[in-house]
Amino acid sequence: MLSVDEFSVGYFSDALPGSLILPRNDREEAALIGRFRDEPCAVLLSGQFVWQTFPLTGNVRWSGLIVPGVRIELDEGSLFDPIYGAPIGSIQRSGTVLTIRSKSDASTSAIQVLICDGLPPLNNHSAGFSQWQVVLGFGDQKRVLWRSHSEQDETK
Numbered sequence: 257m258l259s260v261d262e263f264s265v266g267y268f269s270d271a272l273p274g275s276l277i278l279p280r281n282d283r284e285e286a287a288l289i290g291r292f293r294d295e296p297c298a299v300l301l302s303g304q305f306v307w308q309t310f311p312l313t314g315n316v317r318w319s320g321l322i323v324p325g326v327r328i329e330l331d332e333g334s335l336f337d338p339i340y341g342a343p344i345g346s347i348q349r350s351g352t353v354l355t356i357r358s359k360s361d362a363s364t365s366a367i368q369v370l371i372c373d374g375l376p377p378l379n380n381h382s383a384g385f386s387q388w389q390v391v392l393g394f395g396d397q398k399r400v401l402w403r404s405h406s407e408q409d410e411t412k
Contacts, residue, residue: 257399258323262392268298268318274372276390276401277320284320286402288390290356290369299358299369301402307344309358309369323401326390328354328371334387342366342384345404349375350382 264270268277268287273296277287286301289312296312330347338348342357344366352375355368390402 258392262323264322264324266319266322267316268320269296269312269315271298271312271322272296272324273370274326275322275324276326276392277318277322278401279320284318287318287320288356288371290371292360292367292369297369299356301404307358308361309367310361323392326392326401329389329391330385331387331389332385334385336384336386338382338384343386345386347371347385347388348382349385350378352377 265280268289271277271289273289273291275289277289277298279285279302285303287298288301289296289298291297292309297309298312298318300306300308328347336342338350342348344357344359346357348355348357348368352373353370354372354375356371357366358369360367386404388404389400392399392401
């Protein structure tokens with residue numbers, strides 16, 4: 257459950273990076289707000305355009321429940337070395353950043369959207385995770401707000 261002071265409702269463009277958007281009806285989609293090329297953007301987490309990224313500046317088409325200040329937790333059982341490739345929708349930790357691999361609305365190539373920066377450096381190493389979740393809070397107060405799904409789960 258969410259406390260009344262843990263969310264707002266509005267356009268995706270109202271949300272700050274590090275926010276999760278949850279749908280209020282079947283015409284809205286879940287999204288994670290990050291940055292690409294220093295501009296705020298949304299990565300869709302559900303629906304027909306899942307893993308699609310688009311810029312937020314001036315966007316008043318998409319809206320939902322905005323939950324700021326979420327954290328990403330990674331399933332160590334889904335760990336892989338991204339040097340050999342990374343699936344769309346996976347999370348990558350490299351250098352001092354955490355990114356999500358998504359599809360740009362402007363091209364067919366994959367992009368890395370910044371989710372979190374300022375992390376302890378990994379030097380020349382990196383790690384990828386195909387399974388992850390979005391949480392709010394810590395310890396006994398932690399709530400899982402969204403979980404990634406494997407490609408196998410999506411085909412069932």
